[in-house]
Amino acid sequence: MRLLIYIHSLENGGAERVVSNLANYWVAIGWDVTVVTVASHTTDFYVLDPAVKRVSLNLAGNHRNLFAGFVRTFKRARALRGVLRTVQPEVALSAMHTANVVLALAAHGMPDLRTIGSEHNFPPKAPMSIIWETMRRHAYGRLAAVVALTRECAGWLAVHSHARRIPVIPNPVGWPLASHEPCISPASRCSSGRRLLLGVGRLSMEKNFSALIAIFARLASRHPAWDLVILGEGPLREDLQSQIQSAGLAHRVFLPGSVGNVGDWYSRASLYAMSSHFEGFPNTLVEAMAYGLPAVSFDCDTGPRDIIRHDIDGFLVAPGDAGAMEWALEKLMLDDGLRGDFASRAIEARERFSLKKISSMWEEVFAKPPHCARPADLPVKKQPEVRVP
Numbered sequence: 001m002r003l004l005i006y007i008h009s010l011e012n013g014g015a016e017r018v019v020s021n022l023a024n025y026w027v028a029i030g031w032d033v034t035v036v037t038v039a040s041h042t043t044d045f046y047v048l049d050p051a052v053k054r055v056s057l058n059l060a061g062n063h064r065n066l067f068a069g070f071v072r073t074f075k076r077a078r079a080l081r082g083v084l085r086t087v088q089p090e091v092a093l094s095a096m097h098t099a100n101v102v103l104a105l106a107a108h109g110m111p112d113l114r115t116i117g118s119e120h121n122f123p124p125k126a127p128m129s130i131i132w133e134t135m136r137r138h139a140y141g142r143l144a145a146v147v148a149l150t151r152e153c154a155g156w157l158a159v160h161s162h163a164r165r166i167p168v169i170p171n172p173v174g175w176p177l178a179s180h181e182p183c184i185s186p187a188s189r190c191s192s193g194r195r196l197l198l199g200v201g202r203l204s205m206e207k208n209f210s211a212l213i214a215i216f217a218r219l220a221s222r223h224p225a226w227d228l229v230i231l232g233e234g235p236l237r238e239d240l241q242s243q244i245q246s247a248g249l250a251h252r253v254f255l256p257g258s259v260g261n262v263g264d265w266y267s268r269a270s271l272y273a274m275s276s277h278f279e280g281f282p283n284t285l286v287e288a289m290a291y292g293l294p295a296v297s298f299d300c301d302t303g304p305r306d307i308i309r310h311d312i313d314g315f316l317v318a319p320g321d322a323g324a325m326e327w328a329l330e331k332l333m334l335d336d337g338l339r340g341d342f343a344s345r346a347i348e349a350r351e352r353f354s355l356k357k358i359s360s361m362w363e364e365v366f367a368k369p370p371h372c373a374r375p376a377d378l379p380v381k382k383q384p385e386v387r388v389p
Contacts, residue, residue, distance in 0.1 A: 001366065002032040004089035006080060008097050009060065010046045012233070012258050013202075014283045015095045015120040016018070020046035022176045027051045034087050038076055038099075045258070047180045055083055073098075077105035084113065091366045096120050097128070097136055100146065104139035116365060117163075118147040122302045123156055125206075125278035137161045145365055149281035150302040165367050170306060172358035175288040175350045177263035184261065185271035186229075186268035189254045195226040197329070198269035198293070200262060201276070202283040203255070205232030209297075210236075210243055212275040214298045215326045217247040223333050228253045231265060266291035271332055271339065272314075275325070279303045282322070289313060289349040294342030296328045307353075312345040 005023055010016050019035065027033045027049050032287045034053040039060040048054060059072065080102060084092060091114045094103035100117030107115045117140060128136070140146050147169050148154035154166045192195055197216065202209040209230050216228045230240070230253075237255065244253045259265065266272075272288035274297035281303040289295055289307065292324075293312030295314035297304040298321075308314040315328040332339050351357070 001026070001091065001219070002087070002089045003366075004034045004036060004084065004087050005095065006036045006103055007038075007095040008099060009037050009041070010035070010041075010044040010048070010330065012045040014280065015118075016046055017283055018120070018171050019095050021172060021355060022359065023052050024049045025172075025359055029359075034083075034089065036080065036083055039313045045260075051335065053087075057083075073102060076106070077102050080106040084110065090114065091116060092120065092269075095212075097123070098132070100143065101132070101135050101139040104142040108142065108191060110199060114366065115143045116145050116147060117143045119157065119280070120149065120155055122150070122153050122278055122281040123160070123320065125301060133160075147362075147365060150306055152302045153280070165193045167361070169358060169361045169365070170353055171281045171283050171286065172355045173283070173349060173353040174314075174355060175290040177266075177287065179263065180260040182260050183261045183264075184256050186265050189229060189256055190227060190268060192223075194269075195223075195333070195351050196269040197226055197228045197271050197273055197333075197344045198265060198288065199228070199273050199275065200265075200288070201228040201230075201232045201274075201282075203230070203232050203236045203240060205236065206277050207234075208275040209240055211322055211325075212273055213240060213243050213247070213249075213253060215275075215322055215329065215337045216253060217249060218326055219330060219333070220252055222330070226270075226333060228266065229269075230255055231257070231259055231262060262287070266293060269293055269328070271296070273329060274298065274304060274327075275318075276300050281306070286349050286353050289346040290353075292347045294332055294339050294346055296325060296332065298325065307349070309345070313342050313348070330341075 005019055007019050023033050023035050036055040038057050040058050041056045053378045059076050059079060084106060092103060093116045095118050103115055106356045107113050133168040134180050145167060146157060146163040147167050148157055149170055151168055154168050157163050157166050199212055244250055272293040272295040274285050278300050285295060285307050295308055297308055299305055299316040300319050305316060308316055310316045317324045317328055334357055
């Protein structure tokens, strides 16, 4: 298989990790893989196998106005079209909505090229301008398929885009995770013998870490052996740091930043928490469970309910219900046996979302498929949620 993957960058992020993991897996099984980014390779956070060919368009940057945005988009499409002509892949795969639109434009008039887009968020939770929404609606009809992470996303795309085929493929998990710089040892923040509640993600509004810190502030005095660590970087660092200081928790809550050895932190932790307002399909939740961490998450749209099996390997909490989140975390913090039971089943995520299993789902999409109905009427998976008794 000769495959080209197009994405904005390989900076620290969920879609970027997925692209890196899949590219490395596919080249390891003998595929010819080229990864093309808008941004320079100097911004890469994730490490590709040396056998993966790497092309940077060097066309990153924010547009100043609507016209400049159109010009930049078509420059990217023209540059990508040139790479497509040079590489001549059998399949071109794009990741995230703007990249999907650019691929649709770039591949126009190339009937032998199979083009696949992929959504990595839940669109109604991350609305774009009416111009981009219109472009997405029509551009998706030019792609052979648009892959969704969840059935909820697939149902939305069936109604709000002209996509012809919308398979549902979750993100894979790599286990164990490879380490790369920057590496920060958990021992540098966590004293021996301390229990660790872990969160991982961008320090931004949608991750809602302010709520997690507030919940831990209420738990801290009742559980003096526990600390909270949130890994990641983002625009809310100063606000979160100020919240920690105001709560008098500077010695109990830590923000080490982004790390390239996140697997070491999963191994060190005792419990994982996800407080997001919304997600696409959270890689960090799957990774934490693959490392044997029981998890508590708000049952937000979308992804957590497809990953956590409620009362089997973790707890799903009603979205925004801080009291229920506090109750669920405390239940697991108090009960070593329950944490152990959940942990023993959480590691099944390694197989449930293995690279081999998820890759086989992608291979079915890459092959010339039979007709596949649009999934507007697919049932949405629902699980029980924890509510305070």
